Amino acid sequence: MYTNPKPCKHLADYKLRHGLSGYNLLQEQIRTTPSGKSSVKNHQTEIPRCCFCNGYQKRLYLCLICSSISCSSHTLLHSQCENGHDIAVDIERSELYCVLCCDQVYDPDFDKIVMLKHLMDLPRSGNGVDVSAGRRSSKRRRLCSALELDLKKTKQLVSMRDLRAKSCYPLGLRGLNNLGSTCFMNSVLQALLHAPPFRNYFLTGQRNHEVCRKRSSDRLCLLCDIYVFFSAVFSGDRTPYSPAQLLYSWWQHSANLASYEQQDAHEFFISVLDGIHENGVKARNTGECHCVAHRVFSGQLRSDVTCMSCGYTSTTYDPFMDISLNLDTGNCPSTDLANKSLKPSDNTYVSTLLGCLDLFTKPEKLGSDQKFFCENCQERQDSVKQMSIKRLPLVLCLHIKRFEHFPVRRMSRKIDRYMQFPFCLDMNPYLSSSVVRNRFGNRMFAFEGDELDTSTEFEIFAVVTHSGTLDSGHYVTYLHLKDQWYKCDDAWITAVEEEVVRASQCYMLFYAQKMLYYKANEDLVCQPVSPRADPFLPIAGCC
Amino acid sequence: MSAKRSSINRPPTPDVDRDRENQEPTLQEIINIKMIESGEKERLKELLRERLIECGWRDEMKSLCRKKGRNNVTVDDLVHVITPKGRASVPDPVKAELLQRIRSFLASTAT
Numbered sequence: 001m002y003t004n005p006k007p008c009k010h011l012a013d014y015k016l017r018h019g020l021s022g023y024n025l026l027q028e029q030i031r032t033t034p035s036g037k038s039s040v041k042n043h044q045t046e047i048p049r050c051c052f053c054n055g056y057q058k059r060l061y062l063c064l065i066c067s068s069i070s071c072s073s074h075t076l077l078h079s080q081c082e083n084g085h086d087i088a089v090d091i092e093r094s095e096l097y098c099v100l101c102c103d104q105v106y107d108p109d110f111d112k113i114v115m116l117k118h119l120m121d122l123p124r125s126g127n128g129v130d131v132s133a134g135r136r137s138s139k140r141r142r143l144c145s146a147l148e149l150d151l152k153k154t155k156q157l158v159s160m161r162d163l164r165a166k167s168c169y170p171l172g173l174r175g176l177n178n179l180g181s182t183c184f185m186n187s188v189l190q191a192l193l194h195a196p197p198f199r200n201y202f203l204t205g206q207r208n209h210e211v212c213r214k215r216s217s218d219r220l221c222l223l224c225d226i227y228v229f230f231s232a233v234f235s236g237d238r239t240p241y242s243p244a245q246l247l248y249s250w251w252q253h254s255a256n257l258a259s260y261e262q263q264d265a266h267e268f269f270i271s272v273l274d275g276i277h278e279n280g281v282k283a284r285n286t287g288e289c290h291c292v293a294h295r296v297f298s299g300q301l302r303s304d305v306t307c308m309s310c311g312y313t314s315t316t317y318d319p320f321m322d323i324s325l326n327l328d329t330g331n332c333p334s335t336d337l338a339n340k341s342l343k344p345s346d347n348t349y350v351s352t353l354l355g356c357l358d359l360f361t362k363p364e365k366l367g368s369d370q371k372f373f374c375e376n377c378q379e380r381q382d383s384v385k386q387m388s389i390k391r392l393p394l395v396l397c398l399h400i401k402r403f404e405h406f407p408v409r410r411m412s413r414k415i416d417r418y419m420q421f422p423f424c425l426d427m428n429p430y431l432s433s434s435v436v437r438n439r440f441g442n443r444m445f446a447f448e449g450d451e452l453d454t455s456t457e458f459e460i461f462a463v464v465t466h467s468g469t470l471d472s473g474h475y476v477t478y479l480h481l482k483d484q485w486y487k488c489d490d491a492w493i494t495a496v497e498e499e500v501v502r503a504s505q506c507y508m509l510f511y512a513q514k515m516l517y518y519k520a521n522e523d524l525v526c527q528p529v530s531p532r533a534d535p536f537l538p539i540a541g542c543c
Numbered sequence: 544m545s546a547k548r549s550s551i552n553r554p555p556t557p558d559v560d561r562d563r564e565n566q567e568p569t570l571q572e573i574i575n576i577k578m579i580e581s582g583e584k585e586r587l588k589e590l591l592r593e594r595l596i597e598c599g600w601r602d603e604m605k606s607l608c609r610k611k612g613r614n615n616v617t618v619d620d621l622v623h624v625i626t627p628k629g630r631a632s633v634p635d636p637v638k639a640e641l642l643q644r645i646r647s648f649l650a651s652t653a654t
Contacts, residue, residue, distance in 0.1 A: 072619065330599070
């Protein structure tokens, strides 16, 4: 979130005396360079020079009052010669500078004027900024409030007690038997069991399997099977559970993956969500789908493709259920001459999740074989593509692409490179509002899509790790419940230290919006409560 | 009266504008003007920006700036401190590529 910094005394004085007149006069001289930056260029083709030393190679500043140009060494001199001429504009960058503070200063009024000129100059598309949009999405708020109700219900249910539970492990911790190379399934299921809104949906009986039409006609229903699965795991029974029915149900849906071979956990995850979506509420033609899979996991990606000739930007939005990230390796794409890179040795570079996210949102030049048809130029041009996140989901699943497939060579390999990941993640820099804002330099300008009401802070709750090779490997999930990490290795669950988790080779990372995570953890608190003899509710569990 | 005498004896203040016209523009200035007029300077700047980002130079400068902290730091401070380090750490291949570009530009505009 951007808060406007307080103006320095000199800027405040200038504003009092001159208001916006200086800015408005300057506006005519602002030009947009082909690369998309705003510079001050007067109509003369002369190159700007310092009025004291005639230099043209340092940073040059244009006085807002008298338009005289000084270089960085002589701005102070100008201010001494002319009283009150304290505020100037960096010619190359169109940014405000206070001569007496020797520092950049910010004024939203100034930035607004620069941006307006900039947008007027750009061809049609405004480089991806929609100035007219001021609408806020109220859909998100409605969904959130609907899920709020779920949490209250969960709390009521959780206060029931089941005498079978012996330990004081948190609720919902139960080993899953391996049914024949099904660790890929078990690992993902453990994560799903503890995705806060997903869990709440199934535990609060929103999935009313009594009236499910499919079941009544003896057909398989994936949603009902998941519901039964959740009930079993949260029942308080700690003996390892065999999710055979669920496996069978899933096979029916994804026939191509039905075998006893090891599968990819990420593929399973996508396939299960897809199964839930298809089995669930019929999606309307317009607007968002309200099946639980979409409500919990779906977000929206924004893709901007900018023509390198004229700057025209084409923006598209696509939904996502998870984000697949390439590992950042710190290698620069080699120029033919580059034998010497800046970093002393590439072997010491550690990949991080933030590095991968940076890579994901980095502007990427499209190859010459992928020339994009520019609406403005009316021909195919070289273009630059940049991804950003328009809307974050409640639960963010990040998939690290560790399996490389080479169709030409007909081989696949696994990338074992270690990747460091944080337990708390702030997604703000990767949002469309941040990414688009950065294209225009240092500005205090409210961009559309500045969602002030949605949080960008996430907490990790599950990590699916893979060890071994592509053909013979093993998946293990680490769950973060109530400040304790648990290792879920098929049927064996053990408490572990967080160092173990940090050192693991992550494959899929599950983050929940901070508020949801903390609320969910409150629900798992074990409290002694008198048992209720209500047999109707299938879930009873507390320790 | 001594003040007046010294003012008569004082040499005239050098007039900046007159000086500018008298001096021949240096070769460097001519090249610079030609590059700006043709738009080549802008293109080279973009190319340089791209190469410096790719090889991690910009990220290194960013972390150097961050080391100075966030309080009581001005733009001028940063520029003053970073500039020599920045200039020194530009990788040779990048320099070579840009020099090559400038050479071909000069060759193409030779009159």
